[in-house]
Amino acid sequence: MKIMVITSSPNKEGLTESCGEAAKKGIEKGNGEAIMVRLNDLNILKCEACEQGWGICLKGNKCILEDDFEKVHEAMGEVDGFVVITPVYFHDMSESAKMFFDRLRRCEANLHFNREKVNITEKKPFICVAAAGGGGSGTLSCLTNMERLFFHLNKIDYSNLKKFDYIGVTQRNKEYMLDAIEASAFKMAKGE
Numbered sequence: 001m002k003i004m005v006i007t008s009s010p011n012k013e014g015l016t017e018s019c020g021e022a023a024k025k026g027i028e029k030g031n032g033e034a035i036m037v038r039l040n041d042l043n044i045l046k047c048e049a050c051e052q053g054w055g056i057c058l059k060g061n062k063c064i065l066e067d068d069f070e071k072v073h074e075a076m077g078e079v080d081g082f083v084v085i086t087p088v089y090f091h092d093m094s095e096s097a098k099m100f101f102d103r104l105r106r107c108e109a110n111l112h113f114n115r116e117k118v119n120i121t122e123k124k125p126f127i128c129v130a131a132a133g134g135g136g137s138g139t140l141s142c143l144t145n146m147e148r149l150f151f152h153l154n155k156i157d158y159s160n161l162k163k164f165d166y167i168g169v170t171q172r173n174k175e176y177m178l179d180a181i182e183a184s185a186f187k188m189a190k191g192e
């Protein structure tokens, strides 16, 4: 199984990165292939909300902006599952995660206009990970927003959602929660 691990922290040696490494380890132990995507290394512009709200994202299911977005969007179609990891910022996802997923959901939420296109997350399992500070306040709301994001990505038919895991990691519990991420990614890669 090919699984994309999307991380979204500016910190190359932080908790988000450790969560990504744990997911990669689990995927590879399960004989899967981990496709690592660090959103902060890419040039992802903010959504322009073209034409007073909707641009070609509504019916064309792609974005008009020229940056690294479409490259990742297309690569998502080639994989069999996802692990999305964000640091918790202000009880929510990081800015780089928001910028990317705000645009992605616009492209994927209205596929009923373009049925020959297949939803890139449809029937594919996903794990959401929120990596927080010591106290962990806002971990739950961050995970709730991530869950909502996948609902929007599958708005055309919610029954196609394949929720696999929602994991909250904090600086305090990381010792054992990194093992939980590895175990979850392992199971996903095994197709269990």
Ligand SMILES: Cc1cc2nc3c(=O)[nH]c(=O)nc-3n(C[C@H](O)[C@H](O)[C@H](O)COP(=O)(O)O)c2cc1C
Residues within 6 Å of the ligand: 009, 010, 011, 013, 014, 015, 016, 017, 087, 088, 089, 090, 091, 092, 131, 132, 133, 134, 135, 136, 137, 138, 139, 171
């Ligand atoms: C702007 C900002 C906002 C943050 N907001 C929260 C928060 O709401 N709740 C929390 O538990 N930690 C918060 N933190 C702490 C980070 O979630 C924590 O340090 C996490 O490990 C960051 O990920 P990183 O290690 O990959 O950088 C915040 C950190 C920053 C920089």
